[in-house]
Amino acid sequence: MSTNFIFNVPTKIYFGDNQLHHLGDELKQYGKRVLLIYGGGTIKRNGLYDRIIAEIQKAGLELFEMPGVAPNPRHTTVNRGADICKKEKIDVLLAVGGGSVIDVAKFVSPASFYDGDAWDFFTKKAEMTQFLPVITVPTISGTGSEMDAYGIVGNQDTLEKIPLYHPQLMPKASFLDPTVTYSVNRYQTACTAIDSLSHYLEVYFMKPNLFMLESAMEGFMKTILKYLPVALEKPSDYEARANLMWVASWALNGFTFGGTNQPFMCHYMADELSAKYGLTHGLTLAILLPRYLSYTLNEKSAPIFYSFGCNVLGIDKDMPPMEAGKQVIARLEDLFFNVCELPKTLSALGVDDSKLEDMAQVASRGTVLHGFVDLSKDDIVNIYRLCL
Amino acid sequence: MSTNFIFNVPTKIYFGDNQLHHLGDELKQYGKRVLLIYGGGTIKRNGLYDRIIAEIQKAGLELFEMPGVAPNPRHTTVNRGADICKKEKIDVLLAVGGGSVIDVAKFVSPASFYDGDAWDFFTKKAEMTQFLPVITVPTISGTGSEMDAYGIVGNQDTLEKIPLYHPQLMPKASFLDPTVTYSVNRYQTACTAIDSLSHYLEVYFMKPNLFMLESAMEGFMKTILKYLPVALEKPSDYEARANLMWVASWALNGFTFGGTNQPFMCHYMADELSAKYGLTHGLTLAILLPRYLSYTLNEKSAPIFYSFGCNVLGIDKDMPPMEAGKQVIARLEDLFFNVCELPKTLSALGVDDSKLEDMAQVASRGTVLHGFVDLSKDDIVNIYRLCL
Numbered sequence: 001m002s003t004n005f006i007f008n009v010p011t012k013i014y015f016g017d018n019q020l021h022h023l024g025d026e027l028k029q030y031g032k033r034v035l036l037i038y039g040g041g042t043i044k045r046n047g048l049y050d051r052i053i054a055e056i057q058k059a060g061l062e063l064f065e066m067p068g069v070a071p072n073p074r075h076t077t078v079n080r081g082a083d084i085c086k087k088e089k090i091d092v093l094l095a096v097g098g099g100s101v102i103d104v105a106k107f108v109s110p111a112s113f114y115d116g117d118a119w120d121f122f123t124k125k126a127e128m129t130q131f132l133p134v135i136t137v138p139t140i141s142g143t144g145s146e147m148d149a150y151g152i153v154g155n156q157d158t159l160e161k162i163p164l165y166h167p168q169l170m171p172k173a174s175f176l177d178p179t180v181t182y183s184v185n186r187y188q189t190a191c192t193a194i195d196s197l198s199h200y201l202e203v204y205f206m207k208p209n210l211f212m213l214e215s216a217m218e219g220f221m222k223t224i225l226k227y228l229p230v231a232l233e234k235p236s237d238y239e240a241r242a243n244l245m246w247v248a249s250w251a252l253n254g255f256t257f258g259g260t261n262q263p264f265m266c267h268y269m270a271d272e273l274s275a276k277y278g279l280t281h282g283l284t285l286a287i288l289l290p291r292y293l294s295y296t297l298n299e300k301s302a303p304i305f306y307s308f309g310c311n312v313l314g315i316d317k318d319m320p321p322m323e324a325g326k327q328v329i330a331r332l333e334d335l336f337f338n339v340c341e342l343p344k345t346l347s348a349l350g351v352d353d354s355k356l357e358d359m360a361q362v363a364s365r366g367t368v369l370h371g372f373v374d375l376s377k378d379d380i381v382n383i384y385r386l387c388l
Numbered sequence: 389m390s391t392n393f394i395f396n397v398p399t400k401i402y403f404g405d406n407q408l409h410h411l412g413d414e415l416k417q418y419g420k421r422v423l424l425i426y427g428g429g430t431i432k433r434n435g436l437y438d439r440i441i442a443e444i445q446k447a448g449l450e451l452f453e454m455p456g457v458a459p460n461p462r463h464t465t466v467n468r469g470a471d472i473c474k475k476e477k478i479d480v481l482l483a484v485g486g487g488s489v490i491d492v493a494k495f496v497s498p499a500s501f502y503d504g505d506a507w508d509f510f511t512k513k514a515e516m517t518q519f520l521p522v523i524t525v526p527t528i529s530g531t532g533s534e535m536d537a538y539g540i541v542g543n544q545d546t547l548e549k550i551p552l553y554h555p556q557l558m559p560k561a562s563f564l565d566p567t568v569t570y571s572v573n574r575y576q577t578a579c580t581a582i583d584s585l586s587h588y589l590e591v592y593f594m595k596p597n598l599f600m601l602e603s604a605m606e607g608f609m610k611t612i613l614k615y616l617p618v619a620l621e622k623p624s625d626y627e628a629r630a631n632l633m634w635v636a637s638w639a640l641n642g643f644t645f646g647g648t649n650q651p652f653m654c655h656y657m658a659d660e661l662s663a664k665y666g667l668t669h670g671l672t673l674a675i676l677l678p679r680y681l682s683y684t685l686n687e688k689s690a691p692i693f694y695s696f697g698c699n700v701l702g703i704d705k706d707m708p709p710m711e712a713g714k715q716v717i718a719r720l721e722d723l724f725f726n727v728c729e730l731p732k733t734l735s736a737l738g739v740d741d742s743k744l745e746d747m748a749q750v751a752s753r754g755t756v757l758h759g760f761v762d763l764s765k766d767d768i769v770n771i772y773r774l775c776l
Contacts, residue, residue: 003566003630004404009397016392016647178391211614211627212635215607223600239599242391246646247600258634259404 003209005259011147012173015246017238019175020051023137024059026173030133031091035064035084037105039071039097043139046183052096052137064088072274072281073100074156078107078118085112085132095136095171098192099143099281103151105134106169119155122162128169136174140184141245142192142282144199144252146174154275160362161275163267176249178241186232190340191282193228193244197221198266198285199251205296205304205372206262213258218311223247225312229339263369266292269380272359277351286336287346290329291386296373297325304372346387356384391597393647399535400561403634405626407563408439411525412447414561418521419479423452423472425493427459427485431527434571440484440525452476460662460669461488462544466495466506473500473520483524483559486580487531487669491539493522494557507543510550516557524562528572529633530580530670532587532640534562542663548750549663551655564637566629574620578728579670581616581632585609586654586673587639593684593692593760594650601646606699611635613700617727651757654680657768660747665739674724675734678717679774684761685713692760734775744772 014022027034034056043049056063066081081104084090090112095105110128111118120126136146145151149170154161184192200217208214223243230240250256269292270284297305305325309315313331315324337344360380369375375383402410415422422444431437444451454469469492472478478500483493498516499506508514524534533539537558542549572580588605596602611631618628638644657680658672685693693713697703701719703712725732748768757763763771 004406006407007401007403008399011396013395015395018392019394210631210634212608212611212631215610216604217607219603219605219607220600222603226599243598243600246598 003259005254005257007254008167009147009170009253009255011171011253013147013176013249014173015176017177017179019177020055020137023052023055023135023175024061026135027056027061027092027094028059030172033062033064033089033091035066035081035088035090035093035108037066037069037081037093037095037097037101037108039067039069039101042183043096046180048096048137048139048180052094064090069097069101069104071098071100072154072161072278073104075117075119075122075153076156077104078111078153081105081108082111082114082118090132093132093134095134096139098138098140099145102136102138102143102145102171103153105136106145106151106171107153107164108132109134109169110166118153122153122155122160122164128166131168133172136171137180138174138176138245139180140188140192141176141181141248142195144196144248144250146171146176147249148252148254150252152271159275161271163271174249176245178238178245181241181245182236184235186235187342189231189235190228190336190342191280191286192248193224193231193282194286194289194336194340195282196244196248196251197224198289200224200256201289201308202264202266203256203260203262204308206260207304207372208256208258209260210258213256215311217256220247220250221312225335228335232340263365263371265369265371265375268363268365268369269359269383272363273346273351276355276359277349279349283342283349286340286342287344287387288383290333290336291383293325293329293332295379295383295386297322297329298373301325301373346384351388353385353388356381360384391647393642393645395642396555397535397558397641397643399559399641401535401564401637402561403564405565405567407565408443408525411440411443411523411563412449414523415444415449415480415482416447418560421450421452421477421479423454423469423476423478423481423496425454425457425469425481425483425485425489425496427455427457427489430571431484434568436484436525436527436568440482452478457485457489457492459486459488460542460549460666461492463505463507463510463541464544465492466499466541469493469496470499470502470506478520481520481522483522484527486526486528487533490524490526490531490533490559491541493524494533494539494559495541495552496520497522497557498554506541510541510543510548510552516554519556521560524559525568526562526564526633527568528576528580529564529569529636530583532584532636532638534559534564535637536640536642538640540659547663549659551659562637564633566626566633569629569633570624572623574623575730577619577623578616578724578730579668579674580636581612581619581670582674582677582724582728583670584632584636584639585612586677588612588644589677589696590652590654591644591648591650592696594648595692595760596644596646597648598646601644603699605644608635608638609700613723616723620728651753651759653757653759653763656751656753656757657747657771660751661734661739664743664747665737667737667739671730671737674728674730675732675775676771678721678724679771681713681717681720683767683771683774685710685717686761689713689761734772739776741773741776744769748772
C-alpha cells in the first residue's frame with residue numbers, strides 16, 4: 001500500500017449564518033481594490049448583493065464589478081475579467097455565486113498576470129505563475145470549488161471543456177452561509193447535491209488507500225442522501241442546507257484522495273456533455289451515474305457496491321453482493337428520477353448519437369481509463385448509449 | 389441550531405513513507421538556522437535522527453540542537469528552548485518526537501520573542517504575540533498536536549498543567565511517516581490510540597451540530613477500534629499505522645467541533661492526574677473513560693450511547709438504548725484492559741484519595757461543566773473514586 005500524499009488546504013472557512021461581517025477584514029488584508037465577480041440577478045433579488053456591498057463600503061474598499069458570468073463559463077469570460085484587473089489594478093477578487101463564478105475568478109487570478117489568451121493555460125501553451133488572491137461567497141453548494149485547487153472552463157469555439165489544477169488556485173477564504181442557499185430552486189438543489197455525491201462516489205468506488213477515508217466518505221455520502229430530500233421538501237431547513245453545504249466542500253480538496261490519483265470517469269463523461277451541449281453538470285451526472293454503475297457491476301466489482309450499499313444505504317448485510325449492487329443502482333435511480341424528479345435520459349435533453357464517438361474519444365483521454373473497472377473508448381460509447 | 393465557526397488549518401501535511409526528502413526545502417523557506425528539538429535516544433536508535441540530520445545538511449542549513457524534552461514537559465523546558473533561540477538567532481523550529489516534544493516547540497516559538505517566563509502565557513500574565521515557524525516530524529500518533537493549534541505544558545512548582553490555544557501555534561508543516569511509528573511499543577501504541585479515540589468520543593458524546601461531522605467521527609472512531617488491535621499484534625503493519633496516524637491528526641484541528649465549544653471533561657480530569665502524579669496521558673484516559681461513561685449513562689443520555697454502539701461498534705440496532713450503553717462500556721473496557729492489557733485502576737498507579745478534591749476543583753474549572761450530562765466538582769470526585 002502506498003499512501004504518499006501532500007495535504008494542504010489553507011483556505012480559511014467562515015461557516016454559518018452570521019459571518020459576513022468578517023468579509024471586509026478578509027479583503028482588506030490583500031489591498032484596497034476589489035473586483036466583485038458574479039452571475040445574473042439572483043444575488044440582487046435575494047439581498048446578498050446589498051449585504052456584500054455594505055461590507056465592502058464599511059471596510060473603505062474600492063469596488064469594481066464584473067457581472068454576467070454564465071453557467072458553463074467560457075475562456076472569453078476569463079479574459080474579460082483579466083482585462084478589468086489589468087486596467088483597474090485590482091488587488092483581490094471576490095467571487096459571489098456558484099461553481100461557474102468561482103471558477104472564473106480562479107482563472108482571472110493568473111490571467112491578470114498574463115498577456116495572452118487565458119485558454120493558453122488549458123492547452124498548456126502557457127503556465128500560470130502569478131496569482132491574485134481569491135475570496136469566495138458560494139451561493140450554491142456542490143462543486144466544492146470554494147475550498148479546492150481545481151476549476152473548469154469551456155471554449156465555445158472548440159467545444160472543449162478542460163479542468164485545471166494548481167495549488168495556488170485555492171481560495172484564500174470562503175464564506176459559507178447556508179441561509180444563502182435557501183433560495184436555490186429544487187432543480188439546482190438536486191443537481192448540485194448529486195454533483196457532490198458523485199465526487200465522493202467516484203473516489204469511493206476506486207477504493208481509497210486508507211480505511212479512515214473510506215469510512216469518512218461513507219459518512220459524507222450518508223449526509224447527502226439524508227439531507228437532499230429534506231432540502232427539496234423544505235428549502236429553508238437550516239440543518240439540511242448546512243450539512244449539504246459543508247459536506248460539498250470536502251469532496252475535492254484532496255482529503256478523500258489519500259495519495260490515489262484515479263480518473264473521475266463519470267466526470268470526464270459528464271464534462272463532454274456540458275462542453276458539446278451546454279447541459280447542467282449535475283444533471284448529466286444524475287443521468288450517467290446509474291448507467292455507469294450498471295455497466296461496471298460484475299462479480300468482481302460487486303464487493304464495492306456491497307460496501308456502499310451496507311454502509312451508506314443501510315442495505316441488509318445478508319444480501320449477496322450482486323443483489324446489493326442492483327439495489328444500490330435502484331436506490332440511486334429512485335432518488336435521482338423519482339424523488340428529485342430529474343429527466344431520466346439524454347434524449348430528453350436533445351442529445352442524439354451523432355457525437356458519442358467524439359465525446360468518448362475525449363472522455364477516455366484517448367486511452368483506457370484504469371479504475372475499479374477499466375473503461376475504453378468503446379465502453380464509454382456504450383455507457384452514453386445506455387443514457388439516450 | 390447555530391453552526392457559526394471558522395475552520396482554518398494551513399498546516400502542510402507530507403504523509404507517507406517517502407516524504408522526508410522534502411524536509412530541507414520546507415525548512416529553508418523560513419531561514420537558515422534550525423533548532424532541532426527532541427526527547428531521548430529513541431530517534432537515535434531507530435535511525436530517524438540520522439535521516440533528519442542528513443536532510444538538514446543536504447539543504448545547507450545550520451543545525452542547533454535541544455535534546456532531552458521529557459514526557460509531560462515543563463515550562464522550564466520551554467524557557468530553555470527560548471534561551472537557545474534568542475542566543476543563536478534561530479529561524480525555524482523542528483520538533484521530532486511525540487506530543488510532548490511538539491508542544492514544547494510550539495511554546496518555544498512565542499517564548500523566544502518574550503523576555504519573561506513562558507509560564508506567563510499560561511497564567512495569562514502575558515500574551516503570545518510573535519512566533520517562530522514550527523515544523524514537526526511526529527514519532528508517535530495520538531495527540532494530534534502536529535496539525536492543531538493547542539499545546540499543554542506543566543509547572544512542576546505549582547503542580548499545574550494548563551492547555552493553551554492560539555491559531556499561530558499551528559505547525560507550518562508536518563511530516564507523517566507511518567513507518568516511524570513501527571518502533572512505538574505496545575504500551576505507548578495503546579495509550580496514544582486511546583488518547584486519539586477520546587478526542588473524538590468526547591466531542592461525539594456532546595452531539596456535534598452537524599450530522600456530517602457526527603458520521604465522519606463515527607468513521608474515524610471505527611478506524612481506531614479496527615486498527616489498534618492490529619498495531620498491537622503487528623507493530624510494523626503499514627496499513628494499521630497509517631490509519632492510526634492520519635486519523636489522530638484530525639481529532640483536534642477544529643474539523644470535528646463545527647461551532648461547538650464544549651468541555652473536554654475526561655481530558656480535564658486526566659490532565660490533573662498527569663499534573664499531580666506525572667502519569668501517562670493516554671493511560672489516565674483509559675482508566676477514566678469507562679468510569680466516566682458508566683457515571684453518565686442514564687435514560688436521558690442513553691440514545692447517544694446507542695448511536696455510538698450501533699454506528700461505531702456495530703451493536704444490534706434492536707438492543708434497547710440502556711442495554712446498548714452497558715455494552716459500549718463493556719466493549720471499551722475489554723479493549724483497554726484485556727486487549728491492550730493496561731492497568732485498570734488508579735490505585736495500581738499509586739494514586740490514593742488524598743488529592744481527589746484538589747484535582748476535581750481544577751478539573752471542574754470551579755464551576756459545573758455543561759455537557760451531554762452536567763458534572764459538578766462532586767461528580768468528578770465520584771468519578772475519580774470509581775477509578776481507584
